[in-house]
Amino acid sequence: MTKNNNEIIIMNKNVVLGFFGLLVALAANVHAATMAYNLDNVVWSDPGPEIINGNAAEVNVTVVTSDGKPFTLGNIAGADAINVTAKFTDDLGTQLDVTGDGVEDTFYGTETATAGTYTISINTSAQPGEYTLLLEAVAYNSTTGEVVDSANASIDTYIADPYWVTVFVDEGEEVSVANFKLKLESLTDRGALIVLNNQIDTVTPDSNGVMVRQVDLDGDGVATDWLFIESTDSGVAELKFYSKNNIIPDKISDEVSLESNTVKRNYWLKYRNRYRQVILWDKSPLSWIKSVDYYIIPSKNRNDWKVGWGRGQFGKATIVKRTTYFGIFTNEEKIYEGNIFGKNIKDDAISIKGKWAGTYAYIGNGYWEVLTGICEVKYPSYYEAKFKEAATVADLEFRGKIRSASSKEEINWDVLLSGG
C-alpha cells in the first residue's frame, strides 16, 4: 500500500510540475538524480520510438544518484526501497490502460547485474496513436514513505499494430481489406457515414477529434482490429486499418474497369522487393503526328518506402510525360516526383492516384516499410498500358529518340529507374 501511495504522490507532483516551470527548477535541486534510457524491440520513426502491440518493448534505464553514484540500494542513505517504473499518460498526464483490460498499467523494472541499470519490459495491446511514456526511478523509505532521491524522463511514443493498411478513397467508394468490405458514404467534421459488410453505420469523433472504431477484419467475430477515418488536404479520405494479423495480401491482382471510354486501373507499383513501371502508350488515331506517352516510375530505393508514426503513405514515384512528333522528336517533362499516396495527380485526360499502402513493422530492423503499394490510374481507352519490371532503361520502350531543342528538361532515366 505504501508503494501505491508513493506513486500517487509522485503522479500528482508531476502534474503540478507540468504546469509550474518554477517548481520544476526547484525540484531539480531537491531530486538531482539523472536518468538515461534506450529502447529495444521497437520501430524508430522520425518523432521517436513506436511500440508494436504484442511485441514486448524493452526499456533499458540507467540512473545516477544526486551525488553521482549508481542508483542502487546502499548508495542512497535513508532509502530502503527503489521502484523503477514505466507508465503511459495522455496529454493531461492521466495514467492510461494500454493492455485493454480497463485498468491503468504500471510496468516495473528489475535491476540488472550492473548496479543502477534497470530493464523494463512493456507489452501493450492498445489503440494505435500517440502516447507519453513516463519513466520514473524513485528511492524511498518504505516506513515513512519519504522519497529520498528520484529521476524521471518522459518520451513521446507511438503505439501501433504490426500490420497497417492505408487506403485513400473518395466519398461513395468501396474498399476491401482482408475479408472486410467498407464503403465510405460521406465524411464531414461531425462524423463518417459508412457501410460495413453491408450494414450502415456512423463513426463520430471522440473527445480528441479522432474517428476510430474497432472492427473485425478476419471475420472470426472478435473485433480486435482498428479503423481510423481521416480527411486529407487533397480532399480524399484516408482509411487506416491496424491489425495484429497479416492483412496485407500475399498475392495481388490488378483491377480494371471501363466506363464510357475511360479505363480505371488499380495496379501494384511495389510488391515486396518488386517494383513495376507503367507506360501509358498513346494509340490515338493521330498519334503518328503527335503522341503523348506517360511513364510512372516507382523508386527502387527502399528508403523511399519507409514510413511511420501514423503516416502510412510514403511511396516515391516519378511521372514523366513524353510528347513525340512524327515518332521522331520528343519533349520530356517530369510532371510529378515525390510521395504519391493520398495525391491525385492530373494531366490532361489522365489521373494517377496513390491508393493503397500495406505496411509492415520490421521490429528487429527497427523500421516500417510499405510492402504493397497500389496506384489507381484513369486514362482514355485509346491508351495502351504497358507494365514493366525493368532492370535497365533498355527494358523500357521509348519512341522518338531525338530530344527536341525545346524539351523542358533532361531526364536521367538510369537514375530514375534505380531510384538514386
Ligand SMILES: [Ca+2]
Ligand atoms: Ca491494463
Ligand SMILES: [Ca+2]
Ligand atoms: Ca477478428
